[in-house]
Amino acid sequence: MTQPAVTQAGGPLTGLRVLDLTRVLAGPTCTQMLGDLGAEIIKIERPEAGDDTRGFAPPVWPGTTESAYFLGVNRNKQSVTLDIAKPEGQAIIHKLLASCDILVENFKVGALAKYGLGWEQLHAQYPALIYCSITGFGQTGPYAPRPGYDALIQAMGGVMSLTGEPNGPPQKVGVPVADLFAGLYGCIGVLAAVNHRHATGQGQQVDIGMLDTHVAWLANQGMNYLATGENPPRLGNQHPNISPYQEFPTKDGYIILAVGNDPTFLRFCQTVGREDIAADERFATNATRVANRDLVTATLTPVMQTRTTTEWVGILEAAKIGCGPINRLSDVFEDPHVMARECVVEMEHASGTRVQVIANPVRLSATPPTYRSAPPVLGQHTDVVLTGLGLSEAEIAGLRAQGVV
CATH class of the missing domain: 3.40.50.10540 (Crotonobetainyl-coa:carnitine coa-transferase; domain 1)
Structure with missing residues (x-):
């Protein structure tokens, strides 16, 4: 709106x-x-x-x-x-x-x-x-x-x-x-x-x-450096301190998966029908998942490719697991939440034309x-x-x- x-x-x-x-x-x-x-x-x-x-x-x-x-x-x-x-x-x-x-x-x-x-x-x-x-x-x-x-x-x-x-x-x-x-x-x-x-x-x-x-x-990346003296590497869409917290391919596109803690990861594995992943000691805690981030990505990628982005968003949101589509701007401005929050304002310009601006x-x-x-x-x-x-x-x-x- x-x-x-x-x-x-x-x-x-x-x-x-x-x-x-x-x-x-x-x-x-x-x-x-x-x-x-x-x-x-x-x-x-x-x-x-x-x-x-x-x-x-x-x-x-x-x-x-x-x-x-x-x-x-x-x-x-x-x-x-x-x-x-x-x-x-x-x-x-x-x-x-x-x-x-x-x-x-x-x-x-x-x-x-x-x-x-x-x-x-x-x-x-x-x-x-x-x-x-x-x-x-x-x-x-x-x-x-x-x-x-x-x-x-x-x-x-x-x-x-x-x-x-x-x-x-x-x-x-x-x-x-x-x-x-x-x-x-x-x-x-x-x-x-x-x-x-x-x-x-x-x-x-x-x-x-x-x-x-x-x-x-x-923020956290600056503090990571100050704590370790090591330059953080580029990780693409992955998070330096949390895993999994990144994009995954789906059946028809991509989804962002944001699993912020161990109870959520367990619930995620239960939701996707892969309790065996949560039972693996390499994935048992966030620290071990971060240490094995490449393995986490390789293990979860085929799982996420079994459904479409829309299907996964519905399933994971129902389980209160952080996720979302990767929207283009056309999707952003048509998003029902963005519209409900009235994130665009229409104003009368001196030219006589009504212009739209992004709301405060x-x-x-x-x-x-x-x-x-x-x-x-x-x-x-x-x-x-x-x-x-x-x-x-x-x-x-x-x-x-x-x-x-």
């Missing part, structure tokens, strides 16, 4: 105003989350060019000139075109900052300082301002000046060494997880800083490095995310925002003639 857009204001962050100096994915992910939770987001974009992702096409959403990529992370934002390299543009930024609570940026380290918009400069003028910087490598350290890209961070952060078939090349994850995690950690940091400001009245800088966040979500997954019982405005066309709100700052039509026209907006 597609969820209709919620147009009324509301949310736990209502009343907060965010100056959004971000582009591409990590920064816009952070600010969209803040916007979904009620904050007002003023997105600053380069005149004529805009956010880089406006040009990340195809695909373009039918009936618009907007890339699907841009639409994915820019709802609940006002687009203002502004050249911050010009003094007149910087003056407008300062007018906006007078009423903003949060600034989020993902420029290279030190780039905004050239325009008088660095953290130290602004903190002195606006001590209550929360200033979130999202960069490839953070504000300090030997790599700080380097640009950060998702694939580069996946490579340097280790996840590519863990992903792929044992005898194949390293693989990146199929979606830009390094960007996404950095944006979400940035949002968490901003929310913590907001709480601190409530208590003290003071702003602070939130320093997010994509490589830092990438290392943080190495945070479910709050009292103050749920709202979908107040579709991702904007370039500069859609420039005149409205500048008029709100007290500029006249003639002044705005003059700025436009100079290429400032």
Whole structure:
């Protein structure tokens, strides 16, 4: 089921105003989350060019000139075109900052300082301002000046060494997880800083490095290395600490089987009519199964090939054994649970076309995310925002003639 857009204001962050100096994915992910939770987001974009992702096409959403990529992370934002390299543009930024609570940026380290918009400069003028910087490598350290890209961070952060078939090349994850995690950690940091400001009245800088966040979500694999000093091997779809926890071929495709503990493995063997497998000492415990993972795979593969994926899902789910099909995206968006959870939202775009976006997954019982405005066309709100700052039509026209907006 597609969820209709919620147009009324509301949310736990209502009343907060965010100056959004971000582009591409990590920064816009952070600010969209803040916007979904009620904050007002003023997105600053380069005149004529805009956010880089406006040009990340195809695909373009039918009936618009907007890339699907841009639409994915820019709802609940006002687009203002502004050249911050010009003094007149910087003056407008300062007018906006007078009423903003949060600034989020993902420029290279030190780039905004050239325009008088660095953290130290602004903190002195606006001590209550929360200033979130999202960069490839953070504000300090030997790599700080380097640009950060998702694939580069996946490579340097280790996840590519863990992903792929044992005898194949390293693989990146199929979606830009390094960007996404950095944006979400940035949002968490901003929310913590907001709480601190409530208590003290003071702003602070939130320093997010994509490589830092990438290392943080190495999770069990990172801990496995720290505990052993050994580099974990690539295991394809197998789990480094649990077996069986992987894909198996079925009669007509594949299924993911996730057996998390010994009682579940016994129940699985009983369900498939192979109690003899559970009785084998090589399979008796998770530790022995992990030690004999190749044998586990070889033993269970012919068993799983006796039925179709749908048949196995029905049988195993009834026995409360973790399993599921390997869905294509067409299957995902037609899945009855995904539809029941209203994971897609339809919004009225400025082009006059209704566009669909993926819903915010945070479910709050009292103050749920709202979908107040579709991702904007370039500069859609420039005149409205500048008029709100007290500029006249003639002044705005003059700025436009100079290429400032």
